[in-house]
Amino acid sequence: MTKQRLLTAGLILIGILVIVFFGINTIHALKRLRGHGPFNGKPPVANQTDVELVRDWMTIPYIADTYDVPPEALFFSLGIPFEKQNGRKSLKQLNDEYFPDQPDIVLLQVKDAIKAFQTQAPPPPSLPPAPTKIP
Amino acid sequence: MSETVSGFFLTQVINYGAPLFALTLFFGAIGLPVGASLVLIAVGAFSQQGYFEWGLMAVLGLLGAVIGDTLSFSMGHYGKDWVEKRFGSSPSWINARAYFDKRAWVAIFLTRFLVTALAIPTNLIAGGSGYKFRRFMLYDTLGEATWVLLYGGLGYAFGTQWEVVYEFIGNFGRFLLGAVIVGAGIWLARSQLGKPRQVEQST
Numbered sequence: 001m002t003k004q005r006l007l008t009a010g011l012i013l014i015g016i017l018v019i020v021f022f023g024i025n026t027i028h029a030l031k032r033l034r035g036h037g038p039f040n041g042k043p044p045v046a047n048q049t050d051v052e053l054v055r056d057w058m059t060i061p062y063i064a065d066t067y068d069v070p071p072e073a074l075f076f077s078l079g080i081p082f083e084k085q086n087g088r089k090s091l092k093q094l095n096d097e098y099f100p101d102q103p104d105i106v107l108l109q110v111k112d113a114i115k116a117f118q119t120q121a122p123p124p125p126s127l128p129p130a131p132t133k134i135p
Numbered sequence: 136m137s138e139t140v141s142g143f144f145l146t147q148v149i150n151y152g153a154p155l156f157a158l159t160l161f162f163g164a165i166g167l168p169v170g171a172s173l174v175l176i177a178v179g180a181f182s183q184q185g186y187f188e189w190g191l192m193a194v195l196g197l198l199g200a201v202i203g204d205t206l207s208f209s210m211g212h213y214g215k216d217w218v219e220k221r222f223g224s225s226p227s228w229i230n231a232r233a234y235f236d237k238r239a240w241v242a243i244f245l246t247r248f249l250v251t252a253l254a255i256p257t258n259l260i261a262g263g264s265g266y267k268f269r270r271f272m273l274y275d276t277l278g279e280a281t282w283v284l285l286y287g288g289l290g291y292a293f294g295t296q297w298e299v300v301y302e303f304i305g306n307f308g309r310f311l312l313g314a315v316i317v318g319a320g321i322w323l324a325r326s327q328l329g330k331p332r333q334v335e336q337s338t
Binding site for chain 2: 016020
């Protein structure tokens with residue numbers, strides 16, 4: 001078998017592996033897709049309630065708007081000053097800046113604060129105040 | 136890494152809106168791994184939530200993508216001489232060019248929204264093979280408009296569940312890429328099998 005034919009056979013084999021792997025993933029994704037949105041006939045919701053959909057790229061004002069929670073309440077629960085500059089930062093950026101030793105703490109705290117607000121309970125005790133801002 | 140980059144762009148799109156969205160699609164169209172499809176679906180969802188005006192986002196996003204494609208087409212165009220010097224006399228390159236010329240519009244149109252991983256190579260080949268810019272622009276704009284409306288529309292329809300849509304589209308696109316790889320392999324195999332016969336016939 002020549003080098004060129006080996007290359008062709010390799011190409012077809014890789015292609016088949018890609019088809020099988022992503023074909024299975026596509027079927028699984030389709031199954032998950034059927035449980036949401038237009039496929040089950042529900043209209044899209046105006047405000048989100050499921051806190052598990054909060055992601056670390058989101059900003060506090062965006063989360064506040066999506067979950068109908070006052071942004072100052074979220075900042076208060078984090079012990080982070082409610083400033084315009086902080087409002088433009090993602091949860092991950094806030095975490096890296098104010099709580100570098102506690103990974104994902106901002107994300108978890110925001111979820112808890114939303115849950116507390118949703119159940120009309122007082123917000124959970126805030127984190128210890130961030131002493132210094134790490135550049 | 137890619138998730139971090141697309142996360143960064145999602146945050147910036149939330150903060151700065153349409154101009155940043157257009158810039159993201161522009162970066163995606165020149166081949167930077169910014170997660171353009173993910174951002175597009177997300178923007179559809181943000182529009183449904185009332186964050187953005189979907190018409191403006193669609194127009195600016197389309198503009199960003201088409202400008203990016205024009206740039207990558209130009210890269211192929213200006214690299215044409217180098218490619219011609221290096222591969223110009225190769226029969227495989229000549230065959231591939233002829234094959235591309237026949238089906239270029241299908242490749243340009245479909246790689247905008249169906250097999251997006253091949254969009255950049257297609258732009259470079261189109262530019263490098265001397266494909267007419269006006270025709271490229273026509274099929275490119277049609278393909279990108281389909282991409283923006285289809286992906287953005289799905290994000291809009293599914294709202295906050297847009298991540299599930301992205302998961303499906305991402306996997307389906309790679310599945311199609313696999314089919315293209317197999318197709319290319321079969322095409323190569325057929326052309327290799329045809330060679331000895333041609334030699335026999337000519338002798």
